[in-house]
Amino acid sequence: MGCIKEISAIEADMVAWRQDIHAHPETAYEEFRTADKVADLLQSWNIVVDRGLAETGVVGTLVTGDGPSIGLRADLDALHVHEATGLDYQSVNAGKMHACGHDGHVAMLLGAARYLSETKRFKGTVRFIFQPAEENEGGGGRMVEEGLFERFPMDSIYGMHNWPGAEANTFGVRTGPVMASFDVFEAVVVGKGAHGAMPHLSIDPVSIGARIVCAWQSIVSRTVDPQDAAVVSVTQFHAGDTWNVIPERAMLRGTVRSFRPQVRDHLEQALHRMADGICSGAGASLEWCYDRRYPATVNHGPQTDIAAAAAARVVGAEKVVLDMPPSMGSEDFAFMLAERPGCYIRLGNGPGRDGCMLHNPGYDFNDDILVTGASYWATLVEMELPLS
Secondary structure (H helix, E strand, O other): OOOOHHHHOOHHHHHHHHHHHHHOOOOOOOOHHHHHHHHHHHHHOOOEEEEOOOOOOEEEEEEOOOOOEEEEEEEOOOEOOOOOOOOOOOOOOOOOEOOOOHHHHHHHHHHHHHHHHHHOOOOOEEEEEEEOOOOOOOHHHHHHHOOHHHHOOOOEEEEEEEEOOOOOOOEEOOOEEEEOEEEEEEEEEEOEOEEOOOHHHOEOHHHHHHHHHHHHHHHHHHHOOOOOOEEEEEEEEEEOOOOOEEOOEEEEEEEEEEOOHHHHHHHHHHHHHHHHHHHHHHOOEEEEEEEEEEOOEEEOHHHHHHHHHHHHHHHOHHHEEOOOOOEOOOOOOHHHHOOOOEEEEEEEOOOOHHHOOOOOOOOOOOHHHHHHHHHHHHHHHHHHOOOO
């Protein structure tokens, strides 16, 4: 079938939407301009718009008759990154950047919405979900908590993300876990401060913290089944303010990733137990905080088959990878998949501008994949909600 000709005809519009959003990035729960733009465009195509879920969320509804209901989701927010692309449409908001391609995700879903509103070659209901605060803040979970599925009933839900490093205009998908759970921790070692020349009078939280960091590295390698995937990364270590004082406290922070709930439980318990034991043995105490942010993103079998078939209809079966390796990155679309069956698919973004990957200050979404992504959305709807 290939890309949809009516969508190819509006490619320039999608590029313009995308680059405008790129130039005006907004971070979590501050996506006011972006949400206004989305809502205005949807309403101009006679799509019913509801606003206010998770503050800046937008939900468009298009009904063509009795039938099932399908949800299509795109994320609105940008990152706290200083852009370094030098593009004509580089961010005008200092310290904020669309470094994950959400500008492209919005443009692709808008393109599909325009096409579907004009052609109406489906029977049922489509929900166009534009979600805020995907980056770190869990806007998807908040939309669910505030009644997304109660207010806007859906039988299934789908998400998509661009993927630098994968050939442009190819797709990757799999049944089961595709993105890891995302947890964070903070451990504060409380010791006894002293003069740097008199360490024997201290309970040194720096050396204790260093022992904890090293010990934690054995958790995955020696306590997790090698057939399970898990990551424990210490990303911050803060202690002391000057050269000649052994501080009273040392703070460790980091992230934990896994796919299975049992592994997630084990990692949380093992991190706490090991840190507490080391502190106790050294005469220090531990202040511990563990926050479970996002669950694993898990695709459902029947919906994954439908998504793969829709992708194959657009780009050909040879350009759809059905055994895509899962990623240890995370995605708050997981909250929606935990409530309704669905699928999260990757769309190849090409090698990346100058090799830049996601969350890099030199990254830019590849406009050459906009038509493919929008055609996938439209094809998915027409397959899930056929006229007959």
